[in-house]
Amino acid sequence: MKDILTIIFRLTVTCILAAMVMGSAFIITNKAKKHNEHVNEQKVRYALLGYSAAQPIPDSMALHEMYRYVVTDKESQAIGYLLPGKEGFIFLTLDMEGKVIDNKPVDIAESAVLEKDLRDKVVQEIAGAGRSVTFADQTIVVTNNGERVAYLLDGKFTGFKTFIGVMLAVDPKFSILGLEILEHEEDPGLGAEIERDYFRNQFKGKTFDQLKDLDVVKEPLPDEYFQALEGNIAAADAAEILAKYGDRDIYALTGATISSRYVNTGVKGIVKKFAYRLNILDTALADQKIKAAF
Incomplete structure (x- = not known):
């Protein structure tokens, strides 16, 4: 009996120690994973803005994260923005017509x-009992010397198979600075070509007015345009060719016109909706004399 108790005790201690080791390893690994994800996101963001090892990020540049929530109660729905102010974070709630419901400082x-x-928990506490909050999307406002120079937009839309996740960079007039495909399940060798530079870079430089009527054409992509989009030729020559095709529609991927159309429609939708919402938000900030960090 004594031997059995000794064995049970030793097994129990071993299990506890193993659990502690595994728990510690998970915490460390999870932190490392989150750190790596953040680093990769930052690389994508700066690449979309045109920065790299060869083009360093200026010290005067800053990225301001802004989060949009849908706030719902039994009788109505509203939009809430968690955004950085001059002296800490602010939660600004607007009704569906863009009128300010309330404006509260956030201790976070x-x-x-x-x-x-943590962010969702704080927002729920601010919204109060009887209201539910649902995260909608995130926008990063990019400033240089305090002036807005770009917006980074995350988005997800329907693809041929499931969903396509993207990140977009647009300038203050909503012209596209860059497009990155973050996730998708399109067919390899067909729709998966949406990742390629020769497809993504066709959107680069499209103005807001061009986006409104931008379509997809089922025509062969001219070779000179392909080479310029892929970065296979000298920058000066590429710039001339890109300007030549700048007002054209998007050339569809061979054998994947549907995927091409989904990306075109999705990108247009993200930019147009953002421009509409930003106008409402900026009007509310100005009317209420709210000092945002951007």
């Missing part, structure tokens, strides 16, 4: 804002 650290679970 900048590092905590990046953690979705």
